[in-house]
Amino acid sequence: MHDTAEYTDEKEIIDQKAIKLAEDFSYDGYQVVRRELFAHLREPAVVIRRDSVTFNTACIAGLEDTVYIQILVNQDSKRMVVRKCEENDKDALRWCVAKPDKRKSRKMTNKIFSAMMYEMMGWNLDCRYKILGHKITFEDETIYVFDLMETEIFLDIKGKRAKKDTESQFTTEKANSIEETASNSTDNERSVEEIKRKNRIPFYPKEWKDSFGLPVEEHRKALEINMLDGYAEFTTGK
Structure with missing residues (x-):
């Protein structure tokens, strides 16, 4: 009986707290945490390198029976769209x-497209x-927006570039251009194995340093796109 009374009192305390939270609650000041901050091996993604573009298996599975696509790029909003064709x-x-x-995923080798993307994004x-x-x-069409x-x-340093990097450190300019989420090694003589390990360490845009994500209201509007406004289809020979 005594235990039941304690449980009832505790429940009332919790309920009172919930009531107070509900009375004062507002989304003001909250940020929606970016999903990029969590592991997402099975989520649709694209990897862009200086000489190729690769869509992962999850991305390919999301557009059923799709073998051929068109890539569209919006230079103003800095977004890329993939649609079936x-x-x-x-x-x-x-x-x-x-x-x-x-x-299965395949490496879409290119040089010009990646060069244009790297230049556009800096x-x-x-x-x-x-x-x-x-x-x-x-418009009744399933698409991906990136x-x-x-x-x-x-x-993404490989081969000769990786070996060369064992003899020198990144310059201050390169170090300042990206924000690393893990501590950098201060060892001047890094091995090729160390380079490979660092190739797997994620970095994030420095703008994310003091933010978990977008404010709630801004987040609601983040994916409002207009396919007719500002999108340019990337043209290439087949």
Whole structure:
């Protein structure tokens, strides 16, 4: 009986707290935490390197039976859109390897497109950029929207460049260009293995340093896009 009374008193205290919270609650001052801050191995994403673009398996699975796509880029809002198309459509790009039982991710080798993207975004050529995809429906069509301003950044130094890097450190200019989420090594003689390890350490835009995400109201408007306003289709030979 005594235990029951204690439980009832505790429940009343909790309920009173809930009532007070409800009376004073407002979304003012809250930020919606970016999903990029959590592990998301099974979420749709694209990785852009200085010489290629690769969409992950989750991204490909999200557009059922799609083998060919068109890539659209909005230079004003810094967003990229992927939409399904047919093989013979103008500017169709094959984004996966199609087999009878499944579709697999493929490396879409390019130089000009990546160079244009890196220049537009002011990205570091020693890094690769991973962007999560938002699947939305627009005019009865399912598309992916990638916000190029919200990226995970990884060092992408390989081969001869990795060996060369063991003999020298990043310059101060390069170090200041990206915000690292883990502590940098101060060792001047890093091994190739150390370079490989650092290639897996994510960096984030320095603008994120003092913010968990967008304010609630701004977040609600973040994915309002107009396909007819400012989007340019990337043209390339098939």
